[in-house]
Amino acid sequence: MQAADKLVDLVVNLSxxxxxxxxxxxxxxxxxxxxxxxxxxxxxxxGDDEIEKMVVASFGDPAQIAGAFAWVYRxxxxxxxxxxxxxxxxxxxxxxxxxxxxxxxxxxxxxxxxLQKVLASPHTAIEALDIFFTVITxxxxxxxxxxxDRNRSVKALTLLxxxxxVLTAVRMAVNYRAPFLAFGVVNGAFFRTTQVFVKTxxxxxGIVAAALxxxxxxxxxxxxxxxPYALAATCASWLTMAAAYRQMPNAVARMDATLWRRLxxx
Amino acid sequence: MEIDxxxxxxxxxxxxxxxxxxxxxxxxxxxxxASRRSxxxxxxxxxxxxxxxxxxxxKGLIQSExxxxxxxxxxxxxxxxxxxxxxxxEYEKQWQHLTGAIAAVLESK
Numbered sequence: 001m002q003a004a005d006k007l008v009d010l011v012v013n014l015s016x017x018x019x020x021x022x023x024x025x026x027x028x029x030x031x032x033x034x035x036x037x038x039x040x041x042x043x044x045x046x047g048d049d050e051i052e053k054m055v056v057a058s059f060g061d062p063a064q065i066a067g068a069f070a071w072v073y074r075x076x077x078x079x080x081x082x083x084x085x086x087x088x089x090x091x092x093x094x095x096x097x098x099x100x101x102x103x104x105x106x107x108x109x110x111x112x113x114x115l116q117k118v119l120a121s122p123h124t125a126i127e128a129l130d131i132f133f134t135v136i137t138x139x140x141x142x143x144x145x146x147x148x149d150r151n152r153s154v155k156a157l158t159l160l161x162x163x164x165x166v167l168t169a170v171r172m173a174v175n176y177r178a179p180f181l182a183f184g185v186v187n188g189a190f191f192r193t194t195q196v197f198v199k200t201x202x203x204x205x206g207i208v209a210a211a212l213x214x215x216x217x218x219x220x221x222x223x224x225x226x227x228p229y230a231l232a233a234t235c236a237s238w239l240t241m242a243a244a245y246r247q248m249p250n251a252v253a254r255m256d257a258t259l260w261r262r263l264x265x266x
Numbered sequence: 267m268e269i270d271x272x273x274x275x276x277x278x279x280x281x282x283x284x285x286x287x288x289x290x291x292x293x294x295x296x297x298x299x300a301s302r303r304s305x306x307x308x309x310x311x312x313x314x315x316x317x318x319x320x321x322x323x324x325k326g327l328i329q330s331e332x333x334x335x336x337x338x339x340x341x342x343x344x345x346x347x348x349x350x351x352x353x354x355x356e357y358e359k360q361w362q363h364l365t366g367a368i369a370a371v372l373e374s375k
Contacts, residue, residue: 011313029293029316029342036294036341037312060311068317072324 004034004055007062014066016146017073018080020265026069034059067149078147080263085136085143088255093135095251096244097128103240111233126180127241133184134191134245139252141192153196160189187245195249205246212242278318279327280361283346283354286328290345293319319344327353 008030041051144156322328327350
């Protein structure tokens, strides 16, 4: 009964039920139903080939059944998604921050700047906040996309835009400035949009490089460089950040896939 | 006569609670029973039964237990909870009120 097994597996896979135990339970129950059906059909004198066709015909559309299961377990899926989002955000932020700080520390040593001055500077705190808000926006979009069946990216971006608008209104009402949050949301949304809508890696790198150049052209004239090597150090720091952000989608995708796979085994 | 899926959607909880009020059953048995009692009027696609059962279980209206039959076959048996019995009776009253009201409209001139 290969077709019947495939049918059950398809329902379970399309259902997006997160917990492995629950998925096994659904699989077991549907298989048990098909066994009953097959037994009754055999008793009715039908042959195996005919029964297989009967199972497929009477079972219903797998996508529709999976959709109904997805609706039943929507809150479990949302809770699992929120857990994955938090864990993924923390891990990817830590990895990116670690990598960026290590590279910048190495460059600082190269430029003859004391290490402490680099790592304990306000600039490092700003970078950490930028990375943090960018990563949570990116992983947040990935988590939101999981809630929808169609037009996932557009719907997730719309939800993010609404949430950001509400947050901005609240911030303005209480007169609280949070430039890192705004940077992170725009940056995270930019990287997610690029990842989803631009198909080749080369084109994505080109877009990131172009965006970096535009940002540099806008920002550099407004900056004052007190040391002769400051411009070079700033450029190197920016390139490091851009390279780290360029790698962020891969890190999030790997982390997300690993965590989701583990969850489905639990 | 084929029944519109939308009609069935709203009444499936009532149907399942009513069938299970007669005793515990497993999925395949529920379908057979529904088909038999309705003189084959309820022949909905079999896979669609299970999400409905899981939904009722999540709401605490039914409970389930896996059991192994004498032939070694494993089956998941569903039965009503006290909340399910109460809700089933409530649904039945609502249904009778609704069908009575619809019939009155349809028969009115």
